Amino acid sequence: MSSENLFELNNVAKRFTKGKETISIFEGLNMHIKKGDFMAIMGPSGSGKTTLLNLLGGVDQPTSGEITFAGQRIDNLSESKLAKWRANNIGFIFQFYNLMPMLNAAKNVELPLLLTNLSSSERKKQVATALQLVGLSDRAKHMPSEMSGGQQQRVAIARAVVSDPTFLLCDEPTGDLDRQTADEILEMLQLLNRQFGKTIVMVTHDPSAAKFASHTVHLNKGKFVKAEELMA
C-alpha cells in the first residue's frame, strides 16, 4: 500500500441475493483514495455509488475482497468494532442532514463527542469551535425546525467535523439545496479539504457540485469509467 493512500479497495465484490437471484453490484473493484483528496463520485442511478459509499463508510461489508483504511483492514471488523472505527475516523454528511429534530444545533453537534472521554466543558468548547467554523455560533440554541436547509446542512457539517475525523463522507450533500446555498456548502467542504486537510469523498448527481472536488470518478454498472464513456 502506498503510504499516501488513506483508503484502498482491492478486488472488492459486492453481491445481493434476492430470492433465487444473485445481483452483482461490484466484481473485482479496485480503487484508492489518497490522504487529503477531495473526490467526487458521479454516476447514474444503480451504478453502485451508494453501495460504494456504504462500503467506504463501514456501514456495509463486501462479499469478498479487502478494504483497508490507513493500512488497517476494515472489511472483516465486527459490527461493534466498525461502530468504534466510524466514531474515530469518519464524519458523515447526509443529503437530508439527518439532524435529531428534538435537539438544538449545539446538542446535535455534540453527539459524536459523547463517544469520547471528553468532559462536558471540553465538549462545549469543541462544539462552539465547530459551530464557529460553519458560521452558526449565533444559532447554537436553535432547533433544526427553526433553521433553513442550508443552515441545517452546516450544522450537519459541524457535527461531522467536531470530533476531528480524518475522512468525510458526503452523500449528495447539496441535493436538497438551492444553487446559491449549495455553492456555499461546497465552498465549506473545499475549505475543510484545503485548510484542514480533510480527505473527502462526495457522491453527487450534480456536475456543478463535482467541480468543487479536486477530481471526479465516474461509476457505471459497478465499474469506474471515463466521463466520455458515461455520456456515450
Next chain:
Amino acid sequence: MSTLLSQSAAVIKMNIQSLPRRLWMSLAMVFASAVVVAILLAFLAMAKGFDATMQSAGSDDIAFFMRVGSAAELNSSASREQVNLIENAPGIMRDEQGPMVSAELYVIVDGVKKSSQTEANLPLRGLDQRGVTMRKGFTLVAGRMFEPGTDELIVGAGVLREFDGFDLGQEIRFGKYTWKVVGVFSAGGNVFESELWADAKVIQNLYNRGSSYQSVRARLEPGASLDAITAYLKSEPRLTHEVQTESAYFAEQGKSLAYMAMFGWVISCIMALGALAGALNTMYTSVSDRAMEIATLRAIGFSNFSAFIGTMAEAMALAVLGSLLGSLVAYIFFDGLNASTLGGSFTQVVFSFKLTPELFANGITLALIIGFVSGFFPAWRAARVPVILAFQAGR
C-alpha cells in the same frame, strides 16, 4: 464504559423528547397500563381492606373458645356449665369481679343495605360489660351504652354507615321483637363495627337460647400458654371446645376474601396481555418512527446497545407513567371506599378498601413487566436497524 453510559443517556433523553411525535400511541400505552394497574389495585385493596378489618379485631392476649369443628361463632355453642368450666382454665386473668371471661351469643338479623336496598344478614351479638371491655379500640361515638335487661342495642359505626334504619334513637324490628338504638360505637374500623350489640341475657330470652352461649372470650395472664389450656380442655370430658387466640381466629376469617386478591391477579394478568399487545404495537411504531434517527446515530458510531437501552427506557417510562396514573386513580376512587360483603359467619362485614405501599409496589411491578416485555422485542429490532437506512432518509 463511560462513553456507553453517556451515549445511552443521550439516546434515552432523545427518545423521551421525541414522545410528543407519537403522543396518541404513547398515551394509549400509558392508559392501558393504568387500567390494568387500577383494576389490580382495586381487587387487592378490597382483599386487603377485608383482611385488615378482620385482623385488627383480634388480640393475642384474648383466648377464644368455640365448640370443636365450628368454623365460625355462628356454628358454635357453649352451655352455662361449660362456660363455668372454662372460667377455671389455667392462665385466665382474674380481677376483683372474678375471671375475665365473656360468654357471648351471636344471632343473625336482617338489615337493608343503603346501596342496593336489598336485605342482608347482620350479626346481633349478645354480651355484657365484661365483653365490651375486651374489645380493643372500643369507644361510644354517640348515645350511651345499652342498659342490661332491656331491649336496647348499640350499633357499630359500619352498620350505621352501610345500612338503613339504625340511626340513634330509632326503633327497629327483628322478627317479633322491637329494639331501640341507644348508642353508636366505633372499634377502630375492625369487624366489630359490623355488628349490633345488646345484652346477652335478653337475647337468650328472646331467641329461646336458655342459658347457653355460643363463644367464650377470656383475657390471658401475661405469658399464659394456650397449650396448657388445650391440655385442660382435653382433660375435662364435659368440655367439647378448642381454643385459639382471638387474633388467630380472625386471621383465619380474613382469608375468606383472599380469593379476591387471586381473582384480581388473574383478571389483571389477562388484561395485561391485552395491554401488552397494544404496548408492543406502540413500541414497534416508536422504533419505526425513529428508524432514521437510530440509523444516523449508529452511523456516527453510537452502539447498538444504546439503541436497545433507549427503546427499553422509553417502554419502561411509559409503563411507569401508566402505573402512577393507575395508582392515582385507584387511590382516588378506591382507597377508603366502604363496602360490605358476606363474612365467615354468613353475616355482612362492613369494611373499607385499603391501599398500602406494598399494594402500590405490586401494581408498579406488573406495569414494569408490561413495560419490559413490550420494550424488549422492539428494542431488539432497534438494535438491528440497518445503518444504511441513514442514507435513505427522505428517499
